[in-house]
Amino acid sequence: MKATVPITAAGLKTACSQCNLLELCLPFGMTDTELNRLDELVGGRRKIKRQQPLYRAGELFEAIYAIRAGSFKTDVLLEDGREQVTGFQMTGEIIGLDGISTEFHSCNAVALEDSEVCVIPYAKLEELSREIEGLQHQFHKVMSREIVRDHGVMMLLGSMRAEERLAAFLLNMSQRFTARGFSAAEFHLRMTREEIGSYLGLKLETVSRAFSRFQEDGLVAVQQKHIRILDNDGLKKLIQHQPGAR
Amino acid sequence: MKATVPITAAGLKTACSQCNLLELCLPFGMTDTELNRLDELVGGRRKIKRQQPLYRAGELFEAIYAIRAGSFKTDVLLEDGREQVTGFQMTGEIIGLDGISTEFHSCNAVALEDSEVCVIPYAKLEELSREIEGLQHQFHKVMSREIVRDHGVMMLLGSMRAEERLAAFLLNMSQRFTARGFSAAEFHLRMTREEIGSYLGLKLETVSRAFSRFQEDGLVAVQQKHIRILDNDGLKKLIQHQPGAR
DNA sequence: CGGGGAATTGATGGAATTCAATTGTAGTGG
DNA sequence: CCACTACAATTGAATTCCATCAATTCCCCG
Numbered sequence: 259m260k261a262t263v264p265i266t267a268a269g270l271k272t273a274c275s276q277c278n279l280l281e282l283c284l285p286f287g288m289t290d291t292e293l294n295r296l297d298e299l300v301g302g303r304r305k306i307k308r309q310q311p312l313y314r315a316g317e318l319f320e321a322i323y324a325i326r327a328g329s330f331k332t333d334v335l336l337e338d339g340r341e342q343v344t345g346f347q348m349t350g351e352i353i354g355l356d357g358i359s360t361e362f363h364s365c366n367a368v369a370l371e372d373s374e375v376c377v378i379p380y381a382k383l384e385e386l387s388r389e390i391e392g393l394q395h396q397f398h399k400v401m402s403r404e405i406v407r408d409h410g411v412m413m414l415l416g417s418m419r420a421e422e423r424l425a426a427f428l429l430n431m432s433q434r435f436t437a438r439g440f441s442a443a444e445f446h447l448r449m450t451r452e453e454i455g456s457y458l459g460l461k462l463e464t465v466s467r468a469f470s471r472f473q474e475d476g477l478v479a480v481q482q483k484h485i486r487i488l489d490n491d492g493l494k495k496l497i498q499h500q501p502g503a504r
Numbered sequence: 505m506k507a508t509v510p511i512t513a514a515g516l517k518t519a520c521s522q523c524n525l526l527e528l529c530l531p532f533g534m535t536d537t538e539l540n541r542l543d544e545l546v547g548g549r550r551k552i553k554r555q556q557p558l559y560r561a562g563e564l565f566e567a568i569y570a571i572r573a574g575s576f577k578t579d580v581l582l583e584d585g586r587e588q589v590t591g592f593q594m595t596g597e598i599i600g601l602d603g604i605s606t607e608f609h610s611c612n613a614v615a616l617e618d619s620e621v622c623v624i625p626y627a628k629l630e631e632l633s634r635e636i637e638g639l640q641h642q643f644h645k646v647m648s649r650e651i652v653r654d655h656g657v658m659m660l661l662g663s664m665r666a667e668e669r670l671a672a673f674l675l676n677m678s679q680r681f682t683a684r685g686f687s688a689a690e691f692h693l694r695m696t697r698e699e700i701g702s703y704l705g706l707k708l709e710t711v712s713r714a715f716s717r718f719q720e721d722g723l724v725a726v727q728q729k730h731i732r733i734l735d736n737d738g739l740k741k742l743i744q745h746q747p748g749a750r
Numbered sequence: 751c752g753g754g755g756a757a758t759t760g761a762t763g764g765a766a767t768t769c770a771a772t773t774g775t776a777g778t779g780g
Numbered sequence: 781c782c783a784c785t786a787c788a789a790t791t792g793a794a795t796t797c798c799a800t801c802a803a804t805t806c807c808c809c810g
Contacts, residue, residue, distance in 0.1 A: 332655075334655055334656075334658075334659050336659065336663070336744065337744050338744055340663045341663075342655075342658055342659040342662045342663050344655045344658050344659075355647075355648055355651055356648060356651055356652050356655065357648070358644050358645055358647075358648035359645050359648035359649040359651070359652050360652075364652045364655065365655060384637075384640060384641065384644070387633075387634075387640065388633070388634045388635075388637070388640060389634075391630075391634070394630060394633065394634060395630065398604050398630070398647070399604055399605050401601075401604075401644070401647040401648070401651070402601055402602060402603070402604035402605035402647070403605040404651050405601055405602055405605070405647070405650050405651060405654065406602050406605050406606075406610045408651065408654035408655070408657075408658065409578075409580055409588075409590045409602065409610065409611060409654070410580075411654075411658055412580075412588055412590050412654065412657055412658060412661060413580050413582065413586075413588040413590075415658060415661035415662050415705055416588045416661050416702065416703070416704070416705035417582070417586045417587070417588050417702070417705065419797075419798095420797075420798070450755095450756065450757090451756075451757065451758095452756085456662065456663070457662075458662070459661060459662035459663065460798080460799090461798075461799055461800080462756090462757080463757090463758080463759085463798090463799075463800085464797095464798060464799075465757095466756095466757060466758055466759080467758085467759080467798095469757090469758090470758070470759080482756080482757070482806080482807070482808095483756095498582065498583050498584050665765075665766090666765075666766065696787095696788065696789090697788075697789060697790095698788085698789095706766075706767090707766075707767055707768080708788090708789080709766090709767075709768085709789090709790080709791085710765090710766055710767075711789095712788095712789055712790055712791080713766090713790085713791080715789090715790090716790075716791080728774080728775075728776095728788080728789070729788095
């Protein structure tokens, strides 16, 4: 093993240059030269068990996280108990950016399955960003992408009907699974109907009914959390220009 | 006049160090030393007439903008004509961050009144961010704040009822006017009921009805776009723990 | 194999949309 | 300056979609 590759307490390589998630993660688009300088970026790894928080709203912000394995949800809680899921995150995606703004996390991040993240100390990220142009640029892109994604969710919540929202959600999941080398047509959702509902601004019963409707219409085959998309174009058509749309 | 202060075509100083919006804008929190280096950041100014776009979705992204005077809305359009307003921006706020992600703008930015912006060429911002730690940090905070804000809107759209949404909107506007030295209780909205509705995921009639209801209940005095908040606490109470909330 | 959360499905009610008519207001030009 | 126009906002009545309440059913996990 090369001496330049650091070893964590768990005995695992943490070097980005050795990671197969590269294409999906922060180092995307960087030159080999730049990539080799990244090895000091990752502070270590952290395993999170299903249902356990990676961080909680109100906690001091010190690092962002790159998801190495597994998946998460982020949510915001209102005083009266109402919950809003603000996003679902998969491997390669960066989580924790909300904390930069105030130095405290503004939402909760909870593992949907047993997961592992790379810990990226924020101070170190800023430091390296000043030296490595590619890292700086990529980091900014990641943040901007999050903003654009949020705008898409706002569009969904603000001007789509229940079935359109679910169709958009399924197509989005499919696309992200594809990007990770999984099947575009068949996948396993890690979140409950209630979590999907919270994300889409719907009640779990409505989500369930929409799934049933899709099944009746031959758009998807649903078996609990296992989804098979039968008519991709049908789902797409559902999103754009539903005649009686609000 | 000092030689270090650049002059635009319009004959105006563009230096951040001379700007009274400092507290609200990108240079916030920077040291004097750092601030003096910012004078090369702003490429120039641009005036935008009411209803005119600052940029459009699909346009090449080259700069972000700091609003010097006036206000804007950003919106996303769906193929079928549906519009979702994703935000309203006021003086000192940064607009255009959506473009970093793909090098193309993903939404439209339209002036709600005759306005003026400082043009901040993005390449120059990245360049200076590598040299000026305070600028880098502040820029990251601005982006993160946008993400947190969007999460708040998602909460609003996903789990609040019509009147709660409007109350939250009014309180948010009030707070932002306050931060700019205007009255917290009395202000003029620059956007139409339809634009407010689009932002809040409601139809304009629903917005209008909610305004009327607030007036009946003695919470606000509404005269078209002129708003006077009579019972701030009443509005706050509306938001949290409405008994029959979804 | 049994228990319990997750999901489905049905019946009912309610909040917001839709359709429609009217009023109000700001801006324009005679 | 006032009439006129066009757009913005208000208000009412009917409809629709989703939430709510409730009862099973289905799995998954211990």
